[in-house]
Amino acid sequence: MHRLLMHNPIAIATLWILAYVVICLFPLLVALLYPAPAGRSFWVEFSVALGFIGLAMMVLQFVLTARVNRIEASFGIDILIQFHRFSSLAAFAMVVVHPIILFIHEPTTLDLLNFLQAPLRAQLATIATLAFLVMVVTTIWRRPLNIPYEPWRLLHTLLAVLAVGLGFGHAMLVGNYLSLFWQAVLWSGLVLVALWLIVYVRLVKPWMMTKRPYFVEEVVVQRGDVHTLALRPYGHDGFTFKPGQFAWLTLGVNPVHMREHPFSMSSCADQSDRIEFGIKALGDFTRRIKDVKPGTKAYLDGPYGVFTTESYWDSAGFVLIAGGIGITPILSMITTAITRQDDRPFLLIYAIKTWGDATYREELEAMKSQLDLTIVYVLREGHEGWGGETGYVDKDLLDRYIPLHRGSRHYFICAAPVMMDAVETALLDLEVPVTNVHMEHFNLA
Ligand SMILES: Cc1cc2nc3c(=O)[nH]c(=O)nc-3n(C[C@H](O)[C@H](O)[C@H](O)COP(=O)(O)OP(=O)(O)OC[C@H]3O[C@@H](n4cnc5c(N)ncnc54)[C@H](O)[C@@H]3O)c2cc1C
Known part of the structure; x- marks a missing residue:
């Protein structure tokens, strides 16, 4: 059975999707284990359910974007990014509809919008929702708003942590469903996984990459404003990849700065001691490739991709x-x-x-x-x-x-x-x- 799964990409992808659905519905499953607070209407329960599912989907965004090789190998980065966009919008809709239902059903709850007078749990919810809103707007309209990619990426991460952290704080303080010890433990576990993924992506992985440096061997001018950047591994064997895959390239700075760009390998997939990229001068980073000196330190995170x-x-x-x-x-x-x-x-x-x-x-x-x-x-x-x-x-x-x-x-x-x-x-x-x-x-x- 295990062997069958290992060699069946469709079965593996289905299992990932199943895991995603179960984790999204997980807060509801946990809530079902315990009796709901007495006297609450269907609409209040429904609103709370939306809030919980929205929060779980937000937590899962960290998994989707953490470049987990096994997940990426099942779907490819394109599909994951598309799904990340779609599911973020769905989560945002749930997070927004969650209080709107309460406002309509129990108009007195509108007082919670008075930020200065509102209790902490409502203040956290307001800030989390605003952070989420800014994240959505700056992502959809990044280009018209003229926000360069790298500052946007940093802002995106900070807002995501803020939105999830405060959303979780809000849920804990409301407490109806989280007051029971095991519920709080299970939810905290989910949030801790998300935080760990951030620490892993931002610190642990860059640190591991510094142990496997590359050096620029040469930069060769090509037709069409393209340069071939050839890298040689230093102190390790490099990596083999599948033809058509790509890697994230960091050039001349420590990977912890997260100034990395994705490029497809253009060289032979079986040649790990010299890895080449064909880079077209299109923006800030790519225009500087022509001036890169042999001997410059480089780092690669990869290989990734299913285009092979x-x-x-x-x-x-x-x-x-x-x-x-x-x-x-x-x-x-x-x-x-x-x-x-x-x-x-x-x-x-x-x-x-x-x-x-x-x-x-x-x-x-x-x-x-x-x-x-x-x-x-x-x-x-x-x-x-x-x-x-x-x-x-x-x-x-x-x-x-x-x-x-x-x-x-x-x-x-x-x-x-x-x-x-x-x-x-x-x-x-x-x-x-x-x-x-x-x-x-x-x-x-
Ligand atoms: C899977 C994949 C493979 C690629 N392979 C190649 C290749 O073989 N050769 C090649 O010339 N180009 C390739 N690219 C495109 C290359 O990554 C971008 O042209 C480059 O990152 C632009 O950076 P810039 O600072 O020069 O341009 P900018 O003007 O700063 O950016 C132009 C656009 O590129 C994208 N971009 C910029 N920085 C990043 C980043 N750090 N991470 C992701 N996207 C970014 C954004 O959409 C941005 O709007 C590939 C991209 C992907 C996703």
Whole structure:
């Protein structure tokens, strides 16, 4: 039974989902063990239940974002982040509706909104809800509000701790359901797990990373405003990964500062003593890569991700679709396939703005002689004499190149969000089974 579970990803994912649901409903289960306070109406009970479930869901956000390898390996970071967003909004709705029901049902409770006169339990609830509100607003509208990623991330963590800590304090002080010793112990356990995860992510993990440093071996200029950053492990063996996976990179500062950025490995997955990343200059951090000196200390947290050809050993071949810098995980898939002497056909559809922007084009061309690799370049702006494809990767273009037996291959797409959405829709229209389409998003937040 145990072995069966270990090798069945769907069973493992189902167990994680089940665990999530049980923990969310856990406060209600505990409450059911004891008689409810006498004389309370259905609506008051319902409101309290919403508050408890909202709080449990907030606590679980720490688990979802703690990069727990086993959970991440079941769903992938994209899905976890999407679920984190969705479940945070659901938790927020419950936390807000919880007092509204009380206000409607027992209008005298509106007095609790008078912050200065209100008892501590209500004050804690007010501050926790406001913290949650600020967290939601600054996350949804981070870009329009012009909040840079790193300060936002710090603020997000602080507000999350505040909201959960005060929410828990509120529940303890209200006490109707927590006054019994074991209820308080169980709830405190849940909150302690969340706090431990913060300490682990912010302090323990960075400290462990300092024990496994890397050095920048070289920085190589590539086409398309991209630089290859090559790292060599120092005093340890580095790590192997699955082709297509990514790691969080910290460069030149101690990992405890949490100034890390996610990048897909672009090198061969089996080569642990030199790990390469192709980094496009897009913002503050990525624009500085060109000036990084060999010998600079670096740290890696990884590997992460489920965007990998490795999981599909029974696929008859692969269709890889890259847009711009989305070529990096795909380069790793191709390089690894060559090293492993994979004899299956690989079709690469590579969309770039101009021919001059085709990052790693020389390397890719050279790989054609070592692998059953077909490359279709799709230029947004074709030049004089260009006889290849131009425009967008659309249904018509895909129909001309992908195999007739659509379901015999797995399809990997990494590109800008608009292109990925369009390509996914086109593939599904062309009757590619949805389970054969895999995507990697480079914009998590
Ligand atoms: C799974 C994954 C793999 C990626 N692989 C590559 C790759 O191989 N090559 C490549 O060039 N880029 C890759 N990226 C994108 C890369 O992480 C961002 O371009 C980079 O972090 C931007 O940082 P910046 O300070 O230069 O730009 P900024 O202008 O500060 O940020 C631009 C945007 O990038 C995102 N971002 C910024 N900092 C972070 C951070 N610390 N963590 C997460 N997101 C952040 C935010 O959405 C931000 O709005 C990948 C992203 C993800 C999620």
